[in-house]
Amino acid sequence: MAELRLKSFRFRAEREADWLRLDALLSKAEARSAAALSDDELLAVPVLYRSSLSSLSVARATSLDRALIDYLESLCTRAYFFVYGTRSSALERIGGFFARDWPAAAKAAWRETLVCAILTVLGAVAAYVLVMHDPEWFYAFVPQGLVEGRGPDASTAALRATLFDSQHNQLLSVMATFLFTHNAGVALLAFALGFAFCLPSALLMVDNGCVLGAFLAVFVHHGLGVEVGGWLMIHGVTELFATMLAGAAGFRIGTALAFPGELTRMESVSQAGRSAAVLMGGVMVMLFCAGILEGVGRQLIQVTWVRYAIAVSSGVIWITYLYAPRATKVAVSHG
Amino acid sequence: MAKAPEAWAPVIGPPAESRFERELVTPEGVDLRLRLAEASERAAAFLLDAAIMVGILVVLTAVAIGAMIGAGGKGGTPQIIMVIWLLGFFLLRNAYFILFELTPKAATPGKRALGLRVAARNGGRLTADAIFARNAMRELEVFLPLSFLVSHTNQVDAWLDLLGIVWCSIFIFFPLFNRDRLRVGDLVAGTWVVKAPRRALMADVAETAFASKAAFAAQGDFAFSQAQLDAYGTKELQVLEDVLRRTEVRTVTAVADRIRGKIGWTRGPIESDYAFLDAYYLALRARLESRLLFGRRRRDKYDTAP
Numbered sequence: 328m329a330e331l332r333l334k335s336f337r338f339r340a341e342r343e344a345d346w347l348r349l350d351a352l353l354s355k356a357e358a359r360s361a362a363a364l365s366d367d368e369l370l371a372v373p374v375l376y377r378s379s380l381s382s383l384s385v386a387r388a389t390s391l392d393r394a395l396i397d398y399l400e401s402l403c404t405r406a407y408f409f410v411y412g413t414r415s416s417a418l419e420r421i422g423g424f425f426a427r428d429w430p431a432a433a434k435a436a437w438r439e440t441l442v443c444a445i446l447t448v449l450g451a452v453a454a455y456v457l458v459m460h461d462p463e464w465f466y467a468f469v470p471q472g473l474v475e476g477r478g479p480d481a482s483t484a485a486l487r488a489t490l491f492d493s494q495h496n497q498l499l500s501v502m503a504t505f506l507f508t509h510n511a512g513v514a515l516l517a518f519a520l521g522f523a524f525c526l527p528s529a530l531l532m533v534d535n536g537c538v539l540g541a542f543l544a545v546f547v548h549h550g551l552g553v554e555v556g557g558w559l560m561i562h563g564v565t566e567l568f569a570t571m572l573a574g575a576a577g578f579r580i581g582t583a584l585a586f587p588g589e590l591t592r593m594e595s596v597s598q599a600g601r602s603a604a605v606l607m608g609g610v611m612v613m614l615f616c617a618g619i620l621e622g623v624g625r626q627l628i629q630v631t632w633v634r635y636a637i638a639v640s641s642g643v644i645w646i647t648y649l650y651a652p653r654a655t656k657v658a659v660s661h662g
Numbered sequence: 663m664a665k666a667p668e669a670w671a672p673v674i675g676p677p678a679e680s681r682f683e684r685e686l687v688t689p690e691g692v693d694l695r696l697r698l699a700e701a702s703e704r705a706a707a708f709l710l711d712a713a714i715m716v717g718i719l720v721v722l723t724a725v726a727i728g729a730m731i732g733a734g735g736k737g738g739t740p741q742i743i744m745v746i747w748l749l750g751f752f753l754l755r756n757a758y759f760i761l762f763e764l765t766p767k768a769a770t771p772g773k774r775a776l777g778l779r780v781a782a783r784n785g786g787r788l789t790a791d792a793i794f795a796r797n798a799m800r801e802l803e804v805f806l807p808l809s810f811l812v813s814h815t816n817q818v819d820a821w822l823d824l825l826g827i828v829w830c831s832i833f834i835f836f837p838l839f840n841r842d843r844l845r846v847g848d849l850v851a852g853t854w855v856v857k858a859p860r861r862a863l864m865a866d867v868a869e870t871a872f873a874s875k876a877a878f879a880a881q882g883d884f885a886f887s888q889a890q891l892d893a894y895g896t897k898e899l900q901v902l903e904d905v906l907r908r909t910e911v912r913t914v915t916a917v918a919d920r921i922r923g924k925i926g927w928t929r930g931p932i933e934s935d936y937a938f939l940d941a942y943y944l945a946l947r948a949r950l951e952s953r954l955l956f957g958r959r960r961r962d963k964y965d966t967a968p
């Protein structure tokens with residue numbers, strides 16, 4: 328009688344309780360978080376995990392019970408991800424992003440950011456000079472959708488009205504364009520097109536500068552230079568900075584793809600991609616702030632010098648936040 | 663140390679290799695044989711998530727419309743409600759995937775429903791920046807082309823539409839053109855999506871067979887000869903395991919008849935198909951497992967090496 332009992336079954340009967348205990352602990356931790364486990368349970372998990380792994384090895388070598396091996400594989404995989412995975416909660420990790428990851432990524436990409444800034448300024452200067460020379464150039468630089476009656480043909484009064492306008496429908500249209508088309512679109516494109524060896528990103532930066540320069544030229548031509556500066560820069564500092572960072576993120580991916588160095592191309596792209604994506608996460612936050620400044624701040628604040636004050640302080644805040652040296656330098660964990 | 667399993671390889675025999683199985687050797691030196699999610703599962707998970715997001719959006723919109731009707735169009739309130747709605751939409755599409763994938767389960771509700779999770783390709787810890795990366799790319803893969811398609815501003819957009827569709831299809835079908843089923847976001851982030859199903863521990867068929875042995879004893883003496891047990895291998899044993907687990911009468915009858923024919927078994931007067939299969943499974947497994955202990959894994963019935 329007893330000799331007919333399979334060895335594989337006796338093996339299972341001896342260890343089954345451990346597997347089920349591990350299973351229960353994992354379910355408990357997965358349902359809420361690792362904090363749901365008591366100290367004893369938390370200490371038990373790695374021990375149970377290792378014994379289950381050894382069970383899996385034994386089962387693979389000695390048992391022909393398919394269901395048992397499948398079960399142990401799934402149990403061990405779950406336990407592996409728990410034991411060697413991350414334990415911190417989503418909120419803690421988001422905190423880490425703001426405290427550490429984002430500024431570190433921005434700092435690492437300072438060269439690319441500088442290149443983007445130079446390209447934007449070059450574009451702006453070129454467009455400014457050309458439009459000042461011949462206003463017809465304006466239409467070559469600025470897409471129809473953005474003109475909204477601010478072309479070179481508009482009268483000074485009409486132009487002034489576009490700068491100081493407290494109508495509420497402005498708020499909505501501006502927010503809508505922010506969220507769905509222009510700013511986020513330019514930033515994302517600059518990032519995405521980095522794959523094509525940086526060139527399209529560079530062009531986008533120049534193009535963005537051109538739009539800026541052309542607008543400036545029109546208003547300066549009508550003697551509204553100071554006012555337009557306030558109107559643009561109240562959110563423009565944040566927004567242009569964000570666009571440049573996005574371009575820098577694209578550049579990083581592009582250069583990693585073009586010059587992988589000692590890594591394989593795939594590894595090099597995925598390494599650059601991670602830091603670039605952190606940067607893009609930050610860019611989205613900045614664009615969000617810019618959208619609020621543009622949609623709400625600019626409508627409520629109609630005084631030019633206050634607009635300048637906000638512009639300058641936002642610039643100072645971003646630069647200090649991103650580039651100021653940190654007291655404790657914690658290396659970003661790379662698994 | 664990580665090489666330890668290889669020393670055993672000739673004894674264990676290669677595990678059933680499939681197109682979607684990948685090696686993941688734990689620091690303890692055991693290969694967990696991860697299974698990658700298939701493209702169809704990924705698509706289904708995404709559609710589920712999209713449906714959930716659309717559902718939330720519909721609720722958000724309904725609340726916004728309700729609030730607007732409540733406000734009665736006074737002053738700037740409708741605009742402010744619209745702005746809040748837009749911000750909510752922006753947050754939803756950006757935060758949904760990231761927040762869920764940052765949790766210990768590393769999966770959105772759609773992935774959870776299909777038993778999938780995100781994992782780092784190098785087998786290490788799934789870092790937060792990897793999750794940001796794979797979801798920032800999602801913005802490019804899905805939402806950007808969608809917004810291109812939705813926001814028609816003038817007539818020359820036919821070309822833009824076409825470009826948007828081409829763009830979209832490159833990204834959408836990208837996973838089909840590499841063997842790891844990587845999305846562009848996975849490629850950039852160094853992640854992949856694997857199956858992490860939760861299985862329940864099922865009763866051992868051999869044990870239920872053993873338990874019912876006494877009950878079936880009256881139906882005859884199930885003693886199989888060596889030759890009769892050598893008719894099949896591991897693969898057939900596991901098919902038989904499935905049959906016994908499902909216990910569909912017609913399948914059980916058909917399989918029992920096949921096996922009787924193959925091994926030349928004469929059916930007893932009151933012998934039931936189920937009793938026969940139970941007894942044969944038990945005997946076959948005992949035989950194959952005892953040979954396994956001596957280092958011989960018989961893959962299937964065609965495997966005739968000594």
